[in-house]
Amino acid sequence: MLTVQAMTTYIGHKQIIKQGSFEVAAGDIAGLIGPNGAGKTTIMKTILGLMVFTGQIQINHQTVLEQDHHALAKVGALIEHPAIYPFLTGWDNLRLYAQTAANIQTVVTQLAMTTFIRQKAKDYSLGMKQKLGIALALLNQPELVLLDEPMNGLDIEATILVRKIIKQYARNGTTFLISSHILGELQKIMTDVILVNEGRIVLNQPVHKLNQLRQQRCHFVTDDIPTTVKLLQAQKIPIKSVHDGLSIDRGYLFQVQDLLAAHNLHLLALSPYDISFEQLIVRLLTQGNGVGR
The missing domain is CATH 3.30.70 (Alpha-Beta Plaits)
Structure with missing residues (x-):
């Protein structure tokens, strides 16, 4: 579903992501893991065609181009902060992008937003805004979803609900690329690990192979x-x-x-x-050795 080959991302003349290559198959939930400043958000922005880059990015065999975003037609995303209009209601924010009213009702019901969806977004709590951002990413039945710190601001009940929804969508074929500092949460849902450090892809492997390294x-x-x-x-x-x-x-x-x-x-x-998953990740970051699939 997602193939990244020799991707180098620039800000000005500075290389931020350096010759990054990885792939995520259809229906997989890939965790994008790395320390602060490693390049996780930049990778997601580059996939969305928002950064200057060299190399090749393909989504379902369609190439992402800086001036042509046709390949992104079936991609949903939540990057950094939810992009919402504060003086519109949550429903109206969704209506701006929804293809059908049924799509709106589906995500509102799934994310348990019925009690506040008709309120203006400026009055939302952090968790409510985060739910709306996730709803925007899942709107219109996307084939690929990019989520940057999706559990940020969510309480325990909402976190469990979002995990359940991600797994449900993945079972139906939706592909996810998710970044998070909360490794314990990612462990519960991800099928693959993409480890990035200092702008380089250190590892791209299924979780079951990593578990073998732990034992x-x-x-x-x-x-x-x-x-x-x-x-x-x-x-x-x-x-x-x-x-x-x-x-x-x-x-x-x-x-x-x-x-x-x-x-x-x-x-x-x-x-x-056995060592813990967190210990293994720290060890791999320290070693800095690239490991393929």
């Missing part, structure tokens, strides 16, 4: 830790001290078990040693 080590305890350490070091097996035991890469597990048995050392405990 590559084992924690174990023996009845003689000092002797075990000397034995494994002599065999040049990389080990780390963890809590009351040791940690090894899973690839060495069978070799370690054989060595312990051969030297009459007893294995008292063995368990997977």
Whole structure:
């Protein structure tokens, strides 16, 4: 659905995004993750044809051009702040862009906006404005939706509701690119991760592959830790001290078990040693190594 190839985005003569390439398949929910200033919002603006860029961006096989936005006809977006007219009601804001009244009623009902949709937007709370911005992005049944910090200002109930709606749209084929600093929220919905740092795409992978990286080590305890350490070091097996035991890469597990048995050392405990998703992201950002799909 979305293919970005060698995209370089400029502000003046300065490169902000540098040779960025990634793809998102139809119906996927891609999380765009990175530290402040990494380029997440700039990437979204570039996809929308709002920035000067080189390279190629295609949406459903149609090329995005700076002077021709035909490829964006079925794209919805919420970037930075909801673009709403404060002296119009929420309904009238939606009516400006809606293709049919039925489309308006659909998003109003889905986002539980009935009680305030006829009020002027200038009187909305932050959460109400955010809901209206998300409604504008979902209006007219888009094929691709870009959401920049969509959970900003939403209470717990509204956050759960928005997650549910995103999953529902994705099941029906809508593709999402979502940026957020709240990794815990993204984890609950995203199928793919696009990691960006200092204007470069560090990683573009399905979540299930990243989870495999989180589970590559084992924690174990023996009845003689000092002797075990000397034995494994002599065999040049990389080990780390963890809590009351040791940690090894899973690839060495069978070799370690054989060595312990051969030297009459007893294995008292063995368990997977997983790192959190947040720890993995920090590690990948620190390493800065690009990993493809």
